Amino acid sequence: MISDFLERLFGSREPVSRDTAKQRLRFVLAHDRSDISPQNLEKLRKEILEVVSRYVELDFDSLEFSLESDQRMTALMANLPIRRVRTNPLEPDSPVEEKQEPSLDLEESIDLDEVVEEASETADIPQD
Amino acid sequence: MAMNRIIVITSGKGGVGKTTCTANLGMALAKAGKRVVVIDADFGLRNLDLLLGLENRIVYTALDVLAGECRLDQALVKDKRQPNLALLPAAQNRSKESITPEQMKKLVRALTKAYNFVLIDSPAGIEMGFRNAIAAAREAIIVTTPEISAVRDADRVIGLLEANDIKAMRLIINRLKPSMVEAEQMMSVKDVQDILAVPLLGVIPDDEQVVVSTNNGEPLILSKDLSKAGTAVSNIARRLQGEKVPLMDLSVPKENFFKKLRQLFN
Numbered sequence: 001m002i003s004d005f006l007e008r009l010f011g012s013r014e015p016v017s018r019d020t021a022k023q024r025l026r027f028v029l030a031h032d033r034s035d036i037s038p039q040n041l042e043k044l045r046k047e048i049l050e051v052v053s054r055y056v057e058l059d060f061d062s063l064e065f066s067l068e069s070d071q072r073m074t075a076l077m078a079n080l081p082i083r084r085v086r087t088n089p090l091e092p093d094s095p096v097e098e099k100q101e102p103s104l105d106l107e108e109s110i111d112l113d114e115v116v117e118e119a120s121e122t123a124d125i126p127q128d
Numbered sequence: 129m130a131m132n133r134i135i136v137i138t139s140g141k142g143g144v145g146k147t148t149c150t151a152n153l154g155m156a157l158a159k160a161g162k163r164v165v166v167i168d169a170d171f172g173l174r175n176l177d178l179l180l181g182l183e184n185r186i187v188y189t190a191l192d193v194l195a196g197e198c199r200l201d202q203a204l205v206k207d208k209r210q211p212n213l214a215l216l217p218a219a220q221n222r223s224k225e226s227i228t229p230e231q232m233k234k235l236v237r238a239l240t241k242a243y244n245f246v247l248i249d250s251p252a253g254i255e256m257g258f259r260n261a262i263a264a265a266r267e268a269i270i271v272t273t274p275e276i277s278a279v280r281d282a283d284r285v286i287g288l289l290e291a292n293d294i295k296a297m298r299l300i301i302n303r304l305k306p307s308m309v310e311a312e313q314m315m316s317v318k319d320v321q322d323i324l325a326v327p328l329l330g331v332i333p334d335d336e337q338v339v340v341s342t343n344n345g346e347p348l349i350l351s352k353d354l355s356k357a358g359t360a361v362s363n364i365a366r367r368l369q370g371e372k373v374p375l376m377d378l379s380v381p382k383e384n385f386f387k388k389l390r391q392l393f394n
Binding site for chain 1: 276279280283284286287309311312313314315316319323324325
């Protein structure tokens with residue numbers, strides 16, 4: 001009751017949306033301005049990690065890789081924490097030991113068409 | 129300095145106040161003794177005529193001029209309240225594709241012979257209508273509001289203007305709500321400026337009088353007692369002519385303790 005009174009007297013501190021707006025804009029503009037497709041960005045990321053991984057062992061769980069934009073200048077920001085340095089750098093063809101996401105393939109997964117067909121059969125669409 | 133100024137007013141996003149800015153800036157420059165023509169480049173969705181209150185006086189449009197059905201001066205609607213101002217209307221029953229960038233350049237070139245300022249009101253979007261509107265421009269005014277979507281679209285438009293060699297760009301931040309900025313629930317002028325990195329031409333505070341003046345077809349600039357938004361536009365017109373005018377103080381007056389105390393018991 002008293003705290004409520006004090007809040008109304010001095011104004012309470014709501015979380016501010018101004019900073020959220022700025023942050024979201026900065027991210028989205030970096031992508032808009034660079035005009036790089038998500039596919040190519042992902043390819044770029046993979047290739048850079050591949051090269052770096054030949055020389056050092058990276059901590060794949062905590063690395064950051066993003067585009068950022070400031071004063072109409074777009075920059076590629078990468079924060080690649082190193083677990084250890086390789087004394088003998090790997091050869092260009094050696095595979096990178098990044099954790100693989102479970103692969104989802106359109107052809108191998110459940111046939112969505114069949115599911116849809118089944119659903120539409122049970123749906124009762126009145127016909128004139 | 130160039131004798132004639134050809135300025136496109138554009139924003140990307142619709143509904144941020146491009147046309148209102150064009151109408152009021154045109155009127156303010158005309159009041160300052162400049163000969164001004166405002167061009168509605170929004171073919172199919174024209175509105176500049178309404179904001180200026182000239183909708184009943186349109187006989188010919190820019191398309192009739194291009195088709196050779198009338199002379200350019202016959203299509204111009206002269207403002208009776210402010211004889212220095214003229215409107216070149218867009219066709220309402222045609223699409224944005226009914227005119228080409230080359231044709232727009234031809235119209236503008238002819239108009240610069242008789243007018244000091246040619247203001248081109250661009251349609252929203254970045255397609256054909258936008259490309260027509262910027263084709264003849266040498267300068268651009270980008271209108272945005274302190275909202276995330278408007279700023280994003282403004283950024284896109286800035287990129288396109290740069291790519292089209294229009295480098296003289298300036299920014300108007302419209303509909304700023306000072307109390308919300310103070311509560312940090314709206315991006316500030318500086319926030320928007322930092323993100324877009326275009327020189328600031330002015331800030332127009334949110335003002336209910338804008339709705340009233342739109343209803344009446346009487347640009348704010350014409351009223352005897354200028355409202356806050358009216359003063360802001362008038363300052364923008366002066367800056368556009370090279371005058372150094374400081375930004376208006378838009379800070380919210382501090383509520384005094386007793387007023388707050390009184391509100392508690394209401």
